[in-house]
Amino acid sequence: MKVERSLDRYSLGDVAATAAEAEAEGYDGVWILEGAHDPFVPLFFAAEKTERLSLATAIAVAFARNPMTTASLAHDLQRLSCGRFTLGLGPQIDTHIRFRYGMPGGRPVARMREFVHAVRAIWDCWDRGTELDFRGDFYTHTLMPPKFRHDPSPYEPPAIVLAGVGPRMTELAGEVGDGYVAHSFTTESYVREVTLPTLARGRERAGRTLDGFEVRGLVTVATGASEEQMARSVREARELVAFYGSTPAYARVLEHHGWGELHTELHALSRADRWAEMPGLVDDEVLHAFAVVGEPREIGPKILARYGGVLDTVGFYTPSEYVPEVWAEVLAGLRP
8 A cells, every 4th residue: 555645735936845855754755635735736746846755736636627738748747857747637526626726517427527638639639749639518529739749758658547536427437538536535334335346337337457557545634642732633634524524415425324314404504604502513433434533653553554455555544734743653653
């Protein structure tokens, strides 16, 4: 199991040093989520200051962009990092696409399938000299003058991994992706009983198996070196579970466990802007299903017990701050 560290909480001024620190600490890679800031820019800084770390967007919002701009950023990152970049893409919910990004929404599965094929067609044009002639329902790319053509890359194109929760997007990841990113709002049971069989159906549709297909996971962790740190981390993890549990797109994970009523209650509170009340509805059973909770020395073995043989790569989704000595213990527990 490969282990990655998040760069989410660091400013651009710190991100290069943080990535170099992660490499020295023994992590296999770093990843960054598209939240308030662009996920690609920090990875350019990280690429320059590291030599072996894998670099990944986990994830970038595909529909906030277009295939050409995404292909260009990914192609540059792959060359700068000497082949260490993974392009993680996700759809985001339709409301955000339309009203936060101001982009067209609707038909996310069909749109994502076309987005991935378009990106690869653009890379083929640059790396193999093929004619750019991609014509789809959502994207059309037929113009590539010499002035705007990237030089061929000496490296293989970046792997494309897709995120999803629902069955159709997950199956699409198996069909057209090189890997899959499991959302942090998931559980061991959901991954084993729902996600993996759905990915396998997608791979079968493409005439392939799950062999060589990377399954990545963002694991929510609550830990700390003191009672105060632990209490804060648990509180923040509970807030995170409540936030995602209120989102209709993720309700199916709660329903899988028979907790559908919890989603109804959380959603109602979020619509009423009563966010402070929501974490109180997340009891310990629900919290421990979604988060790995324990002292630092316990976290690694617990992750291996849950996800060993299921996830090829784990990244930590940590609500609390990064404390080096705490995470050194966690990492050591993942290196038996």
